[in-house]
Amino acid sequence: MLENKVGMIFGVANQRSIAWACAQACAEKGAKLAFTYQGERLKGNVEKLTKDMDGAVVVPCDVTNQAEVDAAFEIVGKKFGKLDFLIHSIAFAPKEALEGEFMMTSRAAFLTALEISAFSLTQLALAATPLMKNGGSIVTMSYYGAEKVVQNYNVMGVAKSALESSVRYLAEDLGKQNIRVNAISAGPINTLSARGVKNMGAMLHHIADKSPLRRNVEAREVGNTALFLVSDLASAITGETIYVDCGFNIIGI
Ligand code: 0WD
Numbered sequence: 001m002l003e004n005k006v007g008m009i010f011g012v013a014n015q016r017s018i019a020w021a022c023a024q025a026c027a028e029k030g031a032k033l034a035f036t037y038q039g040e041r042l043k044g045n046v047e048k049l050t051k052d053m054d055g056a057v058v059v060p061c062d063v064t065n066q067a068e069v070d071a072a073f074e075i076v077g078k079k080f081g082k083l084d085f086l087i088h089s090i091a092f093a094p095k096e097a098l099e100g101e102f103m104m105t106s107r108a109a110f111l112t113a114l115e116i117s118a119f120s121l122t123q124l125a126l127a128a129t130p131l132m133k134n135g136g137s138i139v140t141m142s143y144y145g146a147e148k149v150v151q152n153y154n155v156m157g158v159a160k161s162a163l164e165s166s167v168r169y170l171a172e173d174l175g176k177q178n179i180r181v182n183a184i185s186a187g188p189i190n191t192l193s194a195r196g197v198k199n200m201g202a203m204l205h206h207i208a209d210k211s212p213l214r215r216n217v218e219a220r221e222v223g224n225t226a227l228f229l230v231s232d233l234a235s236a237i238t239g240e241t242i243y244v245d246c247g248f249n250i251i252g253i
Contacts, residue, residue: 001231002031006080008072010036010061010124011089011141014045016191018141019089021223027053029227031085034076036061038090063090063120073127083131085230088124088140091117091193093156099198102154113155118162125170125181135178137230140167141222142183142241144249152198164241171239180238182229187217187245212247 007026011019012035023033034057037046043060050056057079061072076083093113097105121140128138145153146160164183171181187207194200208215225244228234243249 001029001227001233002026002084003029005031005084005230006034006076006082007031007085007087007230008034008036008076008083008128009087009089010063010120011087011091012037012046012049013042013192015049016189016219017089018186018189018191018219018222019087020049021219022087022089022139022226023050023053023223025220025223025227026085026087026230027056029231031230032080033057034059034072034079036072038062063116063123066123069123069127073131077131082133083128083136084134085137085139086124086128087226087230088121088138090120091141091156091159093117093154093159093196095196097155098196099152099154102158105155110155110158113159114162117156117159118166121163121166122170125174129174129177129179132177132179136180137234138170138174138179138181139226139229140181140183142167142185144185144187144243144245146185146241147249150203156197167241168239175238180229180234182234182237182239183241184222184225184229185241185243185245185249186222187211187248189217189219189222191219207246207248210248210251211245212250215246217244217246 009023059072094109097109142160145157167183
């Protein structure tokens with residue numbers, strides 16, 4: 001399905017990361033992958049996870065460092081000569097901004113959250129498109145808090161709104177080059193980042209109780225949706241936010 005396709009995966013922190021589930025799904029279908037890691041603290045994790053993956057490349061890339069972003073794409077360009085898809089699975093907000101009232105968000109926390117969680121998609125799209133010579137697919141990860149108020153999600157909800165809007169604007173810009181841009185809005189999954197959100201456990205219980213499928217989503221299921229979106233099966237889908245949340249978002253009262 002993805003034989004002869006090259007993908008870049010941003011946001012593997014450990015084996016629980018949604019990015020890792022996406023990578024596994026794509027690798028199983030024949031994609032060649034380049035992985036980026038944010039800083040030395042995650043290097044070992046990513047190298048260990050990918051060591052048995054045929055031809056995988058691992059490069060540093062903190063999105064707050066433009067020189068690292070440029071270098072990462074240069075390495076991928078040299079090694080593979082092209083890029084077919086990019087999976088953006090990156091977000092960050094200071095912990096103190098993820099509890100209490102949204103109104104108390106500091107200027108610094110707001111700017112950091114929006115820069116790393118939303119602007120980085122546009123930044124990476126700009127760097128990726130010169131390598132997407134035969135068209136391509138870009139996928140990012142969003143959450144329901146973009147659209148509705150979710151307690152404690154706060155500035156990350158605002159960042160995800162900006163992210164979903166960026167998906168639509170990028171889809172319009174890049175459609176002419178047959179590059180598609182979509183978001184997956186995933187239900188909550190117990191990853192490293194998710195643990196930064198207060199009351200995550202209660203949220204998981206609530207969803208298992210209320211969602212049409214009466215359970216929480218698994219990272220593997222988000223990975224499979226990413227695989228679909230980067231494959232030719234999704235060739236007419238762009239600018240969308242696709243919910244992979246066991247149906248939770250359709251429920252009113
Ligand atoms: O419930 C969840 N886990 C959901 C996550 C539900 C819906 C959406 N998402 C989103 C997240 O908001 C994020 O955009 O999915 C994406 C991936 O999140 P994840 O897999 O839940 O979390 P994690 O495994 O922690 O990966 C996110 C990674 C960072 O990990 P840590 O936890 O070390 O901050 O984003 C990366 C980093 O690897 N990251 C960066 N990468 C490059 N430059 C940066 C940065 N400056 N900051 C964070």
